[in-house]
Amino acid sequence: MDESGHVPVEVLIVAIPETAGSALYGMIDVLSAAGTLWQSLVRTEPLRRLFNVRIMGSTRVSFRCENGIPVIPDVSLDDNPRADILILPEIWLGPDEVFKGRYPEIMEWVRKQYRRGVVIYAACSGVIMLAETGLLDGCEATSHWGYQDLFRKQYPRVRYSPEPNLVFADPAGRIVTAGGTTSWHDLAIHIISRHANPGEALRIAKVYLLKLHGEGQLPYASLVRNDPHADALVRSCQEWLREHFMKTDAIGQVVAYAKIPERTLKRRFKSATGLSLIEYLQNLRVEHAKTLLEQSETPVDEISVSAGYEDASFFRRLFKRSTGLTPSQYRRMFRPLLQI
Known part of the structure; x- marks a missing residue:
């Protein structure tokens, strides 16, 4: 709570060794800047931190995620942290790799957060983590267009759609998935607009030169891939x-x-x-x-x-x-x- 009595929205971002550091720290930077960065640049409004963003790991022990980028978790599963928003960022996972069975404790914790009423966002291949929890079964979702075959084979109960860049899995919008690698930009703007205000989302987009990909993923997707099969x-x-x-x-x-x-x-x-x-x-x-x-x-x-x-x-x-x-x-x- 700041001097005006404002309470920031609590955000937890899950980090595992497979996490892409650019998406993890990019999301932290952009959300943490909401309410302060534009205001500092134009000097016309008081600063007010709108989001309190923390990294959650399996433990509080620091580790290096993909490409050797260091991660120091703020909280762990043992802390049973509470938040308003949970984010599953991009992970490095090949289209023929299998995520099933990894991090069962985190998967159960994510399910528990959903039951608590937390709003869950997943970007790019982070949607595979969300699919592993089962929360996307029977729901429409998107992810990077390169994972079409993975979802078809490993998560057939997910109604995977490669075209859009943002997809609401449920009418209440408590689960939102985003598409390709830089779709976390769109997701961050959406989160700021929804949980703070649209004006601030526009200001952050201007400061960071972020572009909403309203055209979706189709223009970027390769329509021909050599997906392995035995025939x-x-x-x-x-x-x-x-x-x-x-x-x-x-x-x-x-x-x-x-x-x-x-x-x-x-x-x-x-x-x-x-x-x-x-x-x-x-x-x-x-x-x-x-x-x-x-x-x-x-x-x-x-x-x-x-x-x-x-x-x-x-x-x-x-x-x-x-x-x-x-x-x-x-x-x-x-x-x-x-x-x-």
């Missing part, structure tokens, strides 16, 4: 399609290449990859188009033909559905990056 025939068909996706009758030709009935191939392809045959082909074509938009000034109609679509209007609709942007918007967003 050798499907892998061979995937390789064939990567070489011949621009062919007008690519589906018919890959069926002939596979030498099995079309229905059988489609069933096996979906089972192995999680995508239908036509979805995989369309993804290859859109990725090809994205590369041309990023690296050339080739007109969109010509890109459409090179991707295998004579109908440019259909191609534009497909591209917008796959990336959330029109081809022209995508080019404006990403081509400048190659000119830096």
Whole structure:
């Protein structure tokens, strides 16, 4: 409580050895600056700390998280700390790694906090920690787009959606998940707006030059990934399609290449990859188009033909559905990056 009687919102951020230090300390910095940093810079308002942010570890023993970044927990599980907000930041976890069974004491503690009424936020791969608690079962959630296959295989009860950057798991908003690596920016702005006030969230965004990713994750996501599976025939068909996706009758030709009935191939392809045959082909074509938009000034109609679509209007609709942007918007967003 400060001199005016204001009580800061209590925030706990869970840190484990897999935690990404940039997300951990970035969130601490931004939330801790709310109510003080803008006010110090413009010298027009009294300073008032809006959030009290602490790091919680399994114990109070200091450790190094990923990339050797030191972490000194303020509180531990044994302290049974209370808070208004609990944050699970990004962790370093490969898309083929398994998180199941790790840190059962923390998982139970997180469930206990939810039962207490704490609002829980998770960013990027930190959502995997939240999924491990079971609190996301039956709920919609997002995480980094690279974890689609992980959620499909390891947490099938979570309604995983890679498109949005922020997702409310419940109508009351007591569980909120955020998407890609820097989505903690969006999450921090959301937390300040919701638990302090929208004006302060805007001021913090201006000071830190933070940008809300209203376009979601689709423009950034790779539509083609080599997710491992055991079906050798499907892998061979995937390789064939990567070489011949621009062919007008690519589906018919890959069926002939596979030498099995079309229905059988489609069933096996979906089972192995999680995508239908036509979805995989369309993804290859859109990725090809994205590369041309990023690296050339080739007109969109010509890109459409090179991707295998004579109908440019259909191609534009497909591209917008796959990336959330029109081809022209995508080019404006990403081509400048190659000119830096």
